[in-house]
Amino acid sequence: MRRTSHPLFVAAATVSTLAAQDALHLAFVQADQAPAAARSAAFVSFLGRRFASVKQIAAADLNASTLEGIDVVLLDWSQGDGVMKWMNDAKAEITCPLGERAAWHVPTVLLGSAGLNLAVAWDVRGGSG
Amino acid sequence: MVEQPSADWAEHLPGKPATLSFLPLAQGGAGESGWCTYAQTLDDAPDVEILCGGKNSKLPSAAAIWRQGNLLHFGFQQDPSQLNAVGRDLLENCIVYIAGFHADRPLAAVRSVFRPGVRSETRAWLLSVMKDDQATAKSIADRFFSGTRQQQLAAMDTGAARAWLRAHMTWLVPQPDGRLDVCPDLEALQLDVRAATFLPDVATALHGEAGPQAAACRVLQRHCPEGPRGGAEPAAAGAWSAFLEANQDYLFFSENAGCIWVLDPLAKARGVPSARLRGPARRG
Numbered sequence: 001m002r003r004t005s006h007p008l009f010v011a012a013a014t015v016s017t018l019a020a021q022d023a024l025h026l027a028f029v030q031a032d033q034a035p036a037a038a039r040s041a042a043f044v045s046f047l048g049r050r051f052a053s054v055k056q057i058a059a060a061d062l063n064a065s066t067l068e069g070i071d072v073v074l075l076d077w078s079q080g081d082g083v084m085k086w087m088n089d090a091k092a093e094i095t096c097p098l099g100e101r102a103a104w105h106v107p108t109v110l111l112g113s114a115g116l117n118l119a120v121a122w123d124v125r126g127g128s129g
Numbered sequence: 130m131v132e133q134p135s136a137d138w139a140e141h142l143p144g145k146p147a148t149l150s151f152l153p154l155a156q157g158g159a160g161e162s163g164w165c166t167y168a169q170t171l172d173d174a175p176d177v178e179i180l181c182g183g184k185n186s187k188l189p190s191a192a193a194i195w196r197q198g199n200l201l202h203f204g205f206q207q208d209p210s211q212l213n214a215v216g217r218d219l220l221e222n223c224i225v226y227i228a229g230f231h232a233d234r235p236l237a238a239v240r241s242v243f244r245p246g247v248r249s250e251t252r253a254w255l256l257s258v259m260k261d262d263q264a265t266a267k268s269i270a271d272r273f274f275s276g277t278r279q280q281q282l283a284a285m286d287t288g289a290a291r292a293w294l295r296a297h298m299t300w301l302v303p304q305p306d307g308r309l310d311v312c313p314d315l316e317a318l319q320l321d322v323r324a325a326t327f328l329p330d331v332a333t334a335l336h337g338e339a340g341p342q343a344a345a346c347r348v349l350q351r352h353c354p355e356g357p358r359g360g361a362e363p364a365a366a367g368a369w370s371a372f373l374e375a376n377q378d379y380l381f382f383s384e385n386a387g388c389i390w391v392l393d394p395l396a397k398a399r400g401v402p403s404a405r406l407r408g409p410a411r412r413g
Contacts, residue, residue, distance in 0.1 A: 024228055039208045046209035050221050072228045079164075083243045094244070101235070107199045107227040109220075112163040115202035119166075120241040125177065125197050125385070127241020129166040129187060 026054045027070045027106075029062060031077035031097040031114070043074065043111075059097035073098075073108045075118070082117030096121035138189040151184060154216030155207045163206035165191035169253055172383045175393050175403045176236045176411070180223075194223060198235040201227035229412040233395055237386035249303035249387045252323070256298075259291065266290035275308040302352075302388045312351075314344040322352050322388060328377050335366045335373075342366045353380070355392045378402040 026047050030040050040056065047054040057066050067073070075098065086092050098104050101122040110118055110126075119127030130150040139145040163183075168190040171177045176198045183193030183204060193204040201223050209217050240248040250273050258264050258272065269290065270282035282290050294301075300316040301309045315322060318341060320330055334345035343363075349356055350363035356372045357364035379397040380390045381404070393403035395411060 024225065026224065038210075042208040042210040046217065046220075047224075051224070072224050074224070083241075087243060090245070105199070105231075107201070107230050109201045109203050109224055109227055111203055112206040113204075115166070115200075115204060116164045116241075116243075118200070119239075120244045122235075123238040123240055123244070124200065124235040125171055125174070125237075125239050126164075126166045126202055127239070127243055128170040129164060129185075129191055 022052055024051045024071045025069055026051050027067065027073045028054055028056050029059055029073055029075050029097060030056070031059045031075060031117075032081040035076070039076070043076065047074070062097060062099070067106060070106060073106050074111055075108055075114045076111045077114035077117045079113045079116065082113065083120050086120065094121050133184075137186075141189050152215065154205060154213060154219065155211055156213045160211055161206045162186075163193075163204045164202075165193045165204050166195065166202065168192055169257075170239070170385050171195070171197075172237075172381075172385050174236060174383060174391075175381055175396065175407055176233055178408045178411075194219075196227065196230070198233045199227065199230045200235055232398075232413060233411045236381075236393060237383045237389075237391045239383070239385045247305075247307040249307045249385075250309050251303075251384045251388070252298065252301055252309070253384060255294070255301070255309065259294065269294070273309050275304070275306055275310075278310050279308070312348070314348045317341075318344050318348065320348065322348070322390075323382055323384065327382070328373060328380060328390070332370060332373050332377070335370050345369070352388060353390045378404075 028040065028043050028047060044054055044056050055070070077097065086094050096118060098108070098118070101124065115126040116129070119125060130152055132148045133151055135142065135146050135149045138149065139147065165183060165185045165187065167188065168179065171179065171192065174197075178196040179192045180194040180196065182189060182191060185191050185193070192202070195202050203220060203223050205212075205216070207216065209220065212220065240246065242248060255269070255273050258269060266285045266287040266289070267283040270279045274282055282293070285293065297311050297316075299321045300311045302312045302315065302322060304310050318331070318334055320327060320334070324330075331345050331348060334341045336342075337345070346363035346366055346369055349369050350359070357368040359365065359368070376392060376397065379393045379402070381393055383389055383391050393406070396403035396406045399406065
């Protein structure tokens with residue numbers, strides 16, 4: 001089911017005003033049950049160097065209190081702990097670490113296959129590719 | 130930039146180029162694959178903004194980095210230690226960019242092909258399948274239709290089935306089971322629910338005689354789920370006229386959400402027509 005995205009571009013887009021990053025406080029959320037420690041560490045290390053702060057939050061600990069003051073959430077969530085699990089086990093409950101779609105308000109970056117998993121869990125776009 | 134063979138993409142690109150220029154984002158070339166999304170499932174929706182594609186095993190038009198509301202899809206799988214300097218800067222840019230979207234939200238409910246349950250077929254996919262000369266009347270009927278219509282089409286020879294589909298394409302819409310069929314009200318009114326002129330056209334029908342008026346109310350009840358509800362029967366023409374007058378500029382069509390017109394609340398809150406409130410203009 002893995003489809004993209006080899007790290008080669010067709011077209012790059014212009015984005016952002018980079019003056020803002022010094023003021024941004026981030027949260028890195030790893031949704032896998034057994035995440036690769038090196039991967040999480042690479043993100044946290046990188047984000048810590050580039051932004052005002054980064055807080056690593058376990059998916060189970062995600063709530064209004066832990067998100068207080070967070071400007072952007074980065075969600076890392078592999079297919080194995082999302083869509084593949086749901087497809088292989090029809091009884092598996094389809095849940096989302098971010099909670100209910102209607103209640104989610106924090107700007108969020110969906111890393112890798114997190115966008116696919118979220119699309120399936122929330123009925124948002126991104127579930128066909 | 131590096132030149133690489135266009136391979137399977139060539140047939141989808143103008144001039145069928147043998148090679149394409151790519152901007153490497155990872156150290157050491159391609160690594161683990163991530164996820165991209167078919168652009169045709171994004172409906173040109175106002176909350177969606179495609180920033181770039183990426184080399185993938187599907188289509189060159191598939192989106193790799195794109196935004197829907199306050200969600201930014203960064204489909205590349207590499208972590209920062211695997212990205213090169215360009216890739217790391219791009220990830221940083223993406224974070225800064227999405228940080229500016231506080232009010233926008235993903236609009237419409239679009240069911241993934243990987244989620245169990247009813248998922249509406251789309252006319253776009255039907256047209257795509259019909260481009261394949263090998264697609265037979267039966268294969269098309271079995272894939273997109275159900276019940277009597279499926280049986281009728283499957284029994285035709287392929288040429289006749291294709292001719293029937295072309296003649297009725299405008300009025301094919303998903304039924305409760307997700308399969309396509311002709312909407313008799315749209316056909317009677319000679320309206321295309323997907324057309325940009327649909328809303329003013331159906332508004333005109335609401336002011337017509339009793340028959341067309343009732344048909345227009347049924348069409349709106351089906352294809353405009355955020356409009357007035359009338360219980361078992363569709364809401365009255367007056368209620369629909371008032372709704373369209375207040376919201377017409379803030380509705381957009383979504384084939385992938387079930388062939389419906391969806392309200393863009395951000396556009397309405399800002400008093401800017403949804404068609405004009407796109408991309409970075411939705412920040413804030």
